[in-house]
Amino acid sequence: MEKILEVENLHVTFSTYGGTVKAVRGVDFYLNKGETLAIVGESGCGKSVTSNAIMRLIPDPPGKITKGKIHFKGKDLTKFSEKKMRSIRGVDISMIFQDPMTALNPTLTIGTQLMEGLRDHHKISAQEAKKKALEMMNLVGIPNPEERLKQYPHQFSGGMRQRIVIAIALICEPELLIADEPTTALDVTIQAQILELFGKIQVVTGISIILITHDLGVVAKIADRIAVMYAGKIVETGTKRDIFYRPEHPYTKGLLHSVPRLDVKGELIPINGTPPDLFSPPEGCAFTARCPFAMEVCDKVYPQESELTGTHKVDCWLQDERAKRLIAAK
């Protein structure tokens, strides 16, 4: 399978008055063509920073990509100039933001916002742009598109706005879509509709999607593969099946236990404690302090990546051969 995106050892830091926040600390992942990868994790784990880093949308200063490579179709985006990056944004890689209520400019019509990217990047006539815009409005399921193009964001509901945001992201036919919590700000019924729309879009356009979310329900619905992030690192990756049925990292297990299920009765088990301070992250595994299986080594040395199957990888000392012998001896 062709890899469209490959992120290698990505480090992102933010300089603040209080010190340097190491928001992303060596993230590796890849994305195949036409695939949906979900990056999950709790607030502040670095998932949004990772996605913004791919688009090079991290405000600099204070943010900075200090190390690592982002290969998009074989080219390293971290080496691109701002101008060259502009020709990538919206054209090859698009992004959808969390809150459709604020992502659209209140003073410009939907039509203007929909077509401006298209007209900026491909020098096409107003008529062609409008034709394309109407096509996109139909694709994302907005009735009366002709009329709606002339309206302003405040004349649309939340769900409709998110559809428009998606249409804006797709209008230049990008190959990669980064959706940063695309359903978080929507109510549940609308969430389901938007998720269905993602599925439809992927079938129609064959686009690759990176989905940033903390909602495991969303992940279960549309992701092919999942990367679980904790404190700026990816701690476990695998197919949807690997992660939901055979989670190995204690953090992944904790996440799954803390989601209400219809088929299992009983109380939810929260993950105790809070994420570590990213001003001075621990040397070893950052989850140690909250991990019910923590060992002495966990705190001191970061575990190597263990490849459980071809697709399933986890960073945890419990997967180390020696740990297994220890546990067996007990």
Place this chain on the structure above:
Amino acid sequence: MLRYILKRLLIMIATLWIIITVTFVLMISIPGSPFNSEGSSNATVQANLEKHYHLDEPYYIQYLLYLKSIVTLELGPSIKQPDQTVNDLLGRGFPISFELGILTIAVAVISGITLGIFAALRHNGVIDYVAMGLAVLGISVPNFILATLLIQKVAVDWDLLPVATWSSPAHMILPILALATGPMAIIARLTRSTMLEVLTQDYIKMARAKGLSPWKIIIKHALRNALMPIVTIMGTLLAGILTGTFVIEKIFAIPGMGKYFVESINQRDYPVIMGTTVFYSAFLIFMLFLVDIAYGILDPRIKVHKRGGE
């Protein structure tokens, strides 16, 4: 929309009526009369003059006469310049004052917004500090002090520009500079703070994610939203510039309306006081009305609609 404009027109008329009434009350309550200073101790002459200008009538008749003169737009003769009507004075003075005012507003708005944008873009940088330092100076130094300083330095010491009057573009630079600096400083500070706020909005990030060029993002996406608070204070600034023109016209010997306005009060030239006051007020009220209309154009969320419906 039409209904709204009609309603506003009615309110404007009511406002003007209140201004006329208050002006009239103030006018008759200040001691003295137009004929005191001339030393015409002849009581008969004075009585005749008063009769000529209806000053011997009871106040309510005088009041109604003023109302009538304003409704018919025939503001009557000036008492002090007997061969001139108030309409003549306004017709001569207004174009000059208007020119001064409009050019001042243009300079203040354009330079203020530009300064504000650059300060916001180089937030906490050198340009920001310089621009905001200038802005603080501009706000703190009154225009009459600035005007005298400019005349002394630029016109007298360096001999770069003419000292006074209003006869060529070179003559206009100093008065406009003196009058525009204050409003410019206020606009610059406001633009900076609203721009900084707008630039953190999601739709700016979204515009960046579309791959638009930085200037397009600033002009098309940020500035329009940042302009709203500036439109809001435009009303106050207009009033400030308007009153500023009296002072500046006086300092630079510009033959605008301000001269007549100030002199008429000193001379108790009642028809001129009434005429200029009403004219200034009507002008300001109309400009404020335009500002309100500009809101709806800038921000589509602010639309005038019938009560109860969208």
